[in-house]
Amino acid sequence: MKTKFANVFGAFIAVVAFSLPAFGQDAKSLDELLQMIESSSISETADSRQREAAFKGDQRKQAQLLKQAESSKAAEERRSDRLEQTIRDNDIQIAKLREQRDKRLGSLKELFGHLTGAAGDIRANLNQSIVSAQIPGRTEFLDELIAKMSSDTRLPSIEDIEQLWYEQQREMVESSRIVSFNRSVLLANGEQAEMDVVRVGTYNLVANGMYLEYSPTTGLVSELARQPAGHQAGAADLQAATSGFTKMGLDPTGPLGGGLLRALINTPTLVERWHFGGIVGYVITAVFAFAIALAAWRFVALMGMS
Known part of the structure; x- marks a missing residue:
């Protein structure tokens, strides 16, 4: 029995020795080999525990980051809801202010509509007028005036309206000069x-x-x-x-x-019209010239006979 156990133990030691050649090379005896195997197992166990601890630490850190992200998401959603409500409130307030502005403007709103149309017509006339070849840049003011009268936040001044009248009057005067x-x-x-x-x-x-x-x-x-x-x-x-x-x-x-x-x-000239006829026109012209020459010759011959 002891012999059998010794054989099995020897075979185990041999397998371990072949599987760990580095240990086999360093070990001087079987006892040293056993000690090295034991210390290696202890070292691997310590490394495993260290990796496990690091993994658990990372897991806790990831859980904490996830919690922070969820908290930030919830805060941003609440902020988004507040901003959307603010936008709705502002839209309501703007509508009320526009209604109040329209009531206060009264007939001036209709006047601004007429001024916008007049400014657009004058701008088109000035753009096409040859007076602009002498006095350029006259439409820049009109562009600004139309932008003001079309805006919800700006109104034209008395000076702007007077300038509109001046530009129209100047075009009328220049047209007679x-x-x-x-x-x-x-x-x-x-x-x-x-x-x-x-x-x-x-x-x-x-x-x-x-x-x-x-x-x-x-x-x-x-x-x-x-x-x-x-x-x-x-x-x-x-x-x-x-x-x-x-x-x-x-x-x-x-x-x-x-x-x-x-x-x-x-409008083409007579010579240009003749050239437009091409070869056909040239042939007709040649026949016409020949006919005139023949008629003149016959006329001279008949006059000589008479």
Whole structure:
């Protein structure tokens, strides 16, 4: 029996020795090997307990963080409810204040509506007017005035209303004047040059005997790509005149330089119409010329016979 136990114990020691070669190399005897195994087990147990304690500590920390997050969430939800209630209260208060404002304004509200419409119409007219080529920036005030009258928190002042009347009156006065002023003009070749420009009311702009056009979108004054035939002399005479009356072709359809003037410029000449016919037109012209020549020859021959 003792022999059997000794064999089993020896086999166990051998298995442990093979599974722990480092211990087997350091151990001098079986007793030392047993001591090393025992100390290793104790060390592993201590490490396990340490890891377990750290895990439990982390678990408590995570639970604490979760509790804090839930508490913060609940606080933010309560704050959100308070803010939503504040918004509802403010909306009610704003509605009451607007109603109170409308009652106090009375007929002034209708007046502001008319002023807004008038300011919009004047702004559109000033944007298109060639007077803006001489006096730029007139619509900036009107933009601000319209913004004030459309706002719920601002009202136009007496000075603003007087300025609106002034701009309308100035446009009416300028439409009756013939004025010369200096400004940059975009030429047909793409270059810009400083010129003395003559403005005829709100109808046409001329310079150096040329008709000009004004672009409201860019604010540029440019030479027409094509000048109306037979009318440039009048434009030059007007620019050179200092007093009296001058005959000049005027387009009353202004204010961009005139739709009538554009139609006149775009009307093709007789030579251009002939070229529009292409080969067919050239053949017809040749046949016509041949027929005229033949008729003239026959006429001369008949006259000689008679």
